[in-house]
Structures are given as C-alpha cells and as structure tokens.
Amino acid sequence: MEALLKILLPELREASLVFFVRTLLRAFVQELGAQPGEEEAPLRENTLLLEPLSEQEQRVLRLLVAGRSNPEIARELVISLNTVKTHVQSVYRKLDVHNRVEASEAARRLSLL
Incomplete structure (x- = not known):
C-alpha cells in the first residue's frame, strides 16, 4: 500500500x-x-499545505500566476478589489510565501495549477 x-x-x-x-x-x-x-x-x-486552498483562492492563484494585477483579477472574478487582496493574503499564508513570484513557484512545486 x-x-x-x-x-x-x-x-x-x-x-x-x-x-x-x-x-x-x-x-x-x-x-x-x-x-x-x-x-x-x-x-x-514538496511542502504540504496544512490548510487547502478554497476554490476561489485557487482561481485567484491561477490569475495571479498568469501575471494579472489585483484590479484585473477583481474584474475577471466579479469581486471587489478588497476581496482579491484578502484572497491573495490568504493564499500567501497557506503557501507560506511573501510575494507573487514565490506563490507561483510554490503553486508549480505543489502541482496546484
């Protein structure tokens, strides 16, 4: 097994x-x-996520990795800019990263994309 x-x-x-x-x-x-x-x-x-990303956080992460700005992510997902910022911070915390580049690398390493 x-x-x-x-x-x-x-x-x-x-x-x-x-x-x-x-x-x-x-x-x-x-x-x-x-x-x-x-x-x-x-x-x-491969660092293990102690807390899985929500579906919305996964959507935000995909757009973040694609190089979209926070306002672009907000428009695409039809959510407020503040909500995007909250999701981005939550993604950073769950991936234990501090910026978009680190988030992209962690997402690829963890096969989250």
Missing part, C-alpha cells in the same frame, strides 16, 4: 488529496519505526 501511495502522490492535483496521501505515508513511517529523516525526506520535498 505504501509503495502505491508513493507512486500516486506525484500525480495528485487536488491539495486535499495530497494532504490525505501524505498523512497516510507519515503513518506508515511511524508504524514501521523508521529512523528520523530516513523516509520523511521525500515527504518534505
């Missing part, structure tokens, strides 16, 4: 599924009594 989950993990696109599979893999590591760092290194390779 563990081997199958490791094969499946890189193919997953939905953050909640990635979280679930990583949780299962951590359970295997703990159950087997692996030495610290032995099996956990691959799990740390």
Whole structure:
C-alpha cells in the first residue's frame, strides 16, 4: 500500500488529496519505526499545505500566476478589489510565501495549477 501511495502522490492535483496521501505515508513511517529523516525526506520535498486552498483562492492563484494585477483579477472574478487582496493574503499564508513570484513557484512545486 505504501509503495502505491508513493507512486500516486506525484500525480495528485487536488491539495486535499495530497494532504490525505501524505498523512497516510507519515503513518506508515511511524508504524514501521523508521529512523528520523530516513523516509520523511521525500515527504518534505514538496511542502504540504496544512490548510487547502478554497476554490476561489485557487482561481485567484491561477490569475495571479498568469501575471494579472489585483484590479484585473477583481474584474475577471466579479469581486471587489478588497476581496482579491484578502484572497491573495490568504493564499500567501497557506503557501507560506511573501510575494507573487514565490506563490507561483510554490503553486508549480505543489502541482496546484
């Protein structure tokens, strides 16, 4: 089962599924009594989202990565500029990043796009 989950993990696109599979893999590591760092290194390779992005945050992230400005994102999603700013800050917090470039890199690394 563990081997199958490791094969499946890189193919997953939905953050909640990635979280679930990583949780299962951590359970295997703990159950087997692996030495610290032995099996956990691959799990740390792609930072795990502790809190998945909402659908609207995912939309904002896609437009953010595409290089759209906050006003452009607001127009496209038909939401206020303040709502866009709130979503952007939430995305930054959940991805543990500080700017759009870091958010783009994290989104690609986590296969969120």
